Amino acid sequence: xxxxxxxxxxxxxxxxxxxxxxxxxxxxxxxxxxxxxxxxxxxxxxxxxxxxxxxxxxxxxxxxxxxxxxxxxxxxxxxxxxxxxxxxxxxxxxxxxxxxxxxxxxxxxxxxxxxxxxxxxxxxxxxxxxxxxxxxxxxxxxxxxxxxxxxxxxxxxxxxxxxxxxxxxxxxxxxxxxxxxxxxxxxxxxxxxxxxxxxxxxxxxxxxxxxxxxxxxxxxxxxxxxxxxxxxxxxxxxx
DNA sequence: GCGACAG
DNA sequence: ATCTTGTCGC
Numbered sequence: 374x375x376x377x378x379x380x381x382x383x384x385x386x387x388x389x390x391x392x393x394x395x396x397x398x399x400x401x402x403x404x405x406x407x408x409x410x411x412x413x414x415x416x417x418x419x420x421x422x423x424x425x426x427x428x429x430x431x432x433x434x435x436x437x438x439x440x441x442x443x444x445x446x447x448x449x450x451x452x453x454x455x456x457x458x459x460x461x462x463x464x465x466x467x468x469x470x471x472x473x474x475x476x477x478x479x480x481x482x483x484x485x486x487x488x489x490x491x492x493x494x495x496x497x498x499x500x501x502x503x504x505x506x507x508x509x510x511x512x513x514x515x516x517x518x519x520x521x522x523x524x525x526x527x528x529x530x531x532x533x534x535x536x537x538x539x540x541x542x543x544x545x546x547x548x549x550x551x552x553x554x555x556x557x558x559x560x561x562x563x564x565x566x567x568x569x570x571x572x573x574x575x576x577x578x579x580x581x582x583x584x585x586x587x588x589x590x591x592x593x594x595x596x597x598x599x600x601x602x603x604x605x606x607x608x609x610x611x612x
Numbered sequence: 613g614c615g616a617c618a619g
Numbered sequence: 620a621t622c623t624t625g626t627c628g629c
Contacts, residue, residue, distance in 0.1 A: 429619075431620050442620090470620080472617040478620095479619080501618045511618070532618045570618085 393467065393481075400474045404510040410518045413504065417577030418523050421495035421585060424451045426598025427486070427516070428500045429479040430606040431466070440466040444482040445606035447598060448492050451588065454597050461609040462486040472532070475501060476512040480519075487520060496577070496585065497524035498598040502532055503574030505549055505557035517575020524574035525582040527596060531559075531570055541565055546583060558583055562590040569594065 394400035425448045432441040442464060448457040464482035468474060503513035503526040511532075517524030531549070536559045539547040543564050549557035549572070557572030560583050569590075571582050589596035595603075 429620080431619085433621070436620080440620090470619070472619095475618055506618080526618085528618055530618070 394477060397471055397474055400468065400471075400477050401508065404474075404508050404515070407515065407518050408508070408510045411504075411510075411514055412576045413573060415576050415578070417525070417573065417579075417581030418496045418585070419581055421451050421523075423448050423457055423492060423494045424496045424498055424585065424589065424598055425449075425487075425490075425492075425494035426498045426596065426600075426602040427483055428599055428602035428606050429483065430603070430610050432610050436470050438466050438469050441610070442466055442479065442482060443606040443609035444479060444486045445602040445609060446483070446486045446490060447601040447605055448490065448494050449589070449598055449601070451495075451585070454589070454591075456601065458490060458492045459605055460486045460489045461605055462489065463609060473507045476515040480512075480515060483516065484519065494522065497522050497574070498586070498589070498596060499524060499526045499574065500528075500599055500602075502526040502528050502557070502570070503572040505532060505534055505551065505570065505572035507533055509556070511572070511574065513572065513574025515574075517577075523576040525577050525585070526557075526570075526572045526574055527586055527599060528570040528572070529595070539568055544587060555579070560586060562587060562596075563594050566594050 462485035468477035499513040502511035513526035534549040534551040539545040545561045548555040561568045
């Protein structure tokens with residue numbers, strides 16, 4: 374029983390705990406039920422050897438249910454940024470787009486892509502947020518709990534929270550505050566370029582998450598993990 | 613009450 | 620997310 378099973382079994386186990394939601398109320402209830410399973414106070418992967426980037430592309434309108442989509446996972450060697458493994462899965466949007474319930478749209482197809490992986494990555498880098506979420510349970514949290522793997526989120530725009538603009542140089546960061554809690558960090562990955570929003574999802578700490586994101590983004594604003602998975606998912610749609 | 617709101 | 624032209628800059 375190899376790594377493939379480790380991911381697949383984890384998903385099956387959790388999926389059996391609840392039916393797929395058909396209403397926003399049911400979806401919120403699932404988030405509330407899974408949130409206690411989060412492990413947030415553990416030191417994140419200090420130096421992950423392999424890091425998986427996940428992203429989804431849509432064909433046509435990306436608002437409703439049933440839209441065709443492609444989910445891609447690209448595993449990189451964290452030290453060299455070389456591609457270790459790739460996986461793509463096509464499917465349909467499993468839920469309408471509702472801010473705060475975004476994960477339910479692409480989760481099934483993302484898990485399909487993860488299931489086909491032979492590698493068990495040391496860290497999942499998701500497109501979106503972790504605990505920087507209205508109910509502290511964004512996509513990175515959901516994926517982390519379902520797979521049992523350390524997971525973080527990297528968002529391109531703010532969702533919840535307030536912050537002061539970080540310094541203008543690469544590496545500068547400022548806390549993303551929600552109430553009196555630091556739910557994430559606004560991190561500048563390139564001099565003079567719009568920062569990204571990093572938050573923890575599962576089994577990771579914010580400091581390690583930011584260091585890893587910086588290491589993954591030596592040249593461009595977005596980490597190579599998301600750039601690679603974005604390209605792969607786009608290609609899979611044929612467009 | 614009204615608007616804003618990850619991808 | 621996706622629909623889209625040209626344009627400024629490294």
